Amino acid sequence: MSYQVLARKWRPKSFESLVGQDAVVRALTHALDANRLHHAYLLTGTRGVGxxxxxxxxxxxxxxxxxxxxxxxxxxxxxxxxxxGRFVDYIEMDAASNRGVDEMVQLLEQATFLPSVGRYKVYMIDEVHQLTAHAFNAMLKTLEEPPAHVKFILATTDPQKILVTVLSRCLQFNLRQVSPPQLSSHLEHVLAGEGIAPDIKALELIARAAGGSVRDALSLLDQAIAHGGGTVQADQVSQMLGTSNISRMLGVLSALVQGDVTAVREQTSQMAAGALSFESALDDLSRLAVSLQLMQFDASDGAQEFSSLAEDDAIQLRHLSAQCSRTYAQLIYQVATKARGDLRLAPDAAHGFLMAMLRLLAIHPGHASVAQPKMAAVVNLTSTPAEPQAIKPAQHDTPRKETPQPGVPAATPNVSAPAEVKQQSAATDISAESWPQLVDRLGLKGMARELAQHSAFLSFSEGLITLNLPATHRQLLMPASEQRVTQALSELLGTAIRVRFDVVEQVGVTAAVLKKEAAEERQNNAVAAIESDPLVQELIDVFDAKLIDGSIRPVTG
Ligand SMILES: [Zn+2]
Structure with a gap:
């Protein structure tokens, strides 16, 4: 006996065995049992949904x-x-096929004749929106005055193109795309019937690739069985489909959360070498970001189901959800979904993917303005991902305590910082570290403010404050500005002081630089927050809006 493809062999023969269309089945079952039959039905839905x-x-x-x-x-x-497919009174027509127009018109005109053997003449017209005008009129004529023995079942993937004259005469049912879990369990059922041991992860991969179509899912299962020589296994299916798998993307997610650029690069190279689809990788990453965020909001059950996670993967993700800020989970989702659309613009998919991952590393709240040495430390630390010390955000927060950042969605709430600052300001001690805050409190404007901001504190003794000004900002040195800085400092300290500006080549680690770094970090965080804002994203996506460089300012004060 010749091999029959699964999609045909397992085509449901009863309403009960139909997958994923409960609402439609309920309505039709009810109508049939109550004998309240309409003469024309319109079924809409994508290909392969039934x-x-x-x-x-x-x-x-x-x-x-x-x-x-x-x-x-x-x-x-x-x-x-x-x-x-041999019943004379059941006529299937595909309006999209090349079937002769005349033949079609003839078939429709015959609708007025009584059925030969059956109770009803049933016309199934697929892709009905593609009927020629002539055929369409023939159908419409019958629809307007339907003989009692005729039933029309019209189907279309594109209901927008159906004329209202037809719509108004049909009972419409929208068939839904079948969800991956539903598909997956259907495939499991089919495999059991075929006597093949199911590999759940493999079935989930197929279910996801099928895009809601039962027919496509079964065709892929056919291929997988052929590919695996009679078995169905996750790695073979993954290879066949060219898709990533969730476990691999979990590794990428982990590298992102921990700021591990080396691991991100390695994963990308491996995916490129395996010719895996970067689109599906980004899809998986988006799914994981959703699950991660759900876990952060204590909705763990839904989280696991959403990404169809195995138990050990779920444990790893829960681990990550504790290390990743809620804002960063949002960013990962935003960047991953955006990058998916941008892949076609990239020089090649691997670079598009890698750049998106690097972007996520660049805007990581814990690493936004991290200088080179710190980055090295991050990479070293994360070579052992299981270590609890890999919880980065807390570590990076430590040096920030002296420069609290209003307006930043903090990864870990930094409760002690404001208290420290208050204490400091009460005593008004001047030091290289406290200088940036002090400058803010001087209330200076214009050039005088510029001068103070670009100066570094050097010393304060015997009523003389010495400040270093980098040679690159020499032009700020003007008597009027100097005088205003002096006056403001005197007022703040409550005593008359003198100020001397030393122009130097290298200012080293100075108040100005610290401030600039803090500002950059605030800026990066503000940009990240704006970019991750769903409304902004929508404006960008829907209206092709652009963020104007430099128009984003962090909230201060
Ligand atoms: Zn029967």
Whole structure:
């Protein structure tokens, strides 16, 4: 016996065995059992969700020799002939095919004649929006004054193109895309029937790749069985589909959260070498970001289900959810979904993917303005991902305590910082570290403010404050500005002081530099926050809006 493809072999023959269309099945079952039948139905939905299957079951339900019911017997000659596609009173037409227009018109015109063997003449017209005008008029004529023995089942993937004159005469049902979990469990059922041991991870990969279509899922399963020589296994399926798998992307996510640029590069190279799809990798990363965020909001059950995580993967993700800030989870999602659309613009998919990951590392709240040596430390630390010390954000927060950053969605709330600053300001001690805050409190404006900001504190003794000004900012040195700085400092300290500016080549680690770094970090965080804002994203996506460089300012004060 020749091999029959699964999609055909497992085509549901009854409403009960139909996958994922409960609402439609309920409505049709009810109508059939209550004998409240409409003369025309319109089934809408993407390919492979069951439009033709429903039409055939409906044709059997109407023509079964046991009588009209929602449960056709399946064994009488009418049922069997419809299943085999040989029933004379069930006419399937595909308006998208090249079938002769004349033939079609003729078939439709014959609708007025009584059925030859059945109770009803059932017309199934697929892709009905593509009917020629001539054929369409023939159908419309019948639709307007339908003979009692005719039923129309119209189907389309594009309901927008159906004329309102047709819509108004049909009972419309929207078939849904079948969800991956539903598909996956259907595939499991099919494999059991085929006597093949199911590998759940493999089935999940197929289910996701099928894009909501039962037919596509079964075709892929066919291929997977052929590919695996009679078995179905996750790595083979992953290879066949060219898709990433969730465990690998979990590794990428972990590297992102921990700021591990080396690991990100390695994963990218491996994916490129395995010719895996970077699109599906970004999809998986987006899914993981959603699950991660759900876990952060204590909705763990849904989180695991959403990414179809295995137990050990779920444990790892929960671990990560504790290390990653909520804002960063948002950023990962935003960047991953955006990057997916940008892949086609990239020189190649691997570079597009890598750049998106580097972008995520660059805007990591813990690393935003991290200088080179610190980055090295990050990479070293994360070579052992299981170590609890890999919880980075807390470590990076430590040096920031002296420069609190208003407006920054802090990864870990830094409760002690404001208290420290208050204490400091009460005593008004001047030091290289306190200088940036002090400058802010001087209330200076214009050039005088510029001068103070670009100066570094050197010393304060015997009423003389010495400040270093980098030679690059020499032009700020003007008597009026100097005088205003002196006056403001005197007022703040409550005593008359003198100020001397020393112009130097290198200012080293100075107040100005510290301040600039803090500002950069605030800026980066502000940019990240704006970019991750769903409304902003929507404006960008929908209206092709652009963020104007330099227009984002962190909230201060
Ligand atoms: Zn029957």
């Amino acid at each position: 439009k033709t299957t429903i039409a055939r079951i409906l044709a059997k339900a109407l023509n079964c020799e046991q009588g009209v019911s929602s449960k056709p017997c399946g064994v009488c000659s009418a049922c069997q002939q419809i299943d085999a």
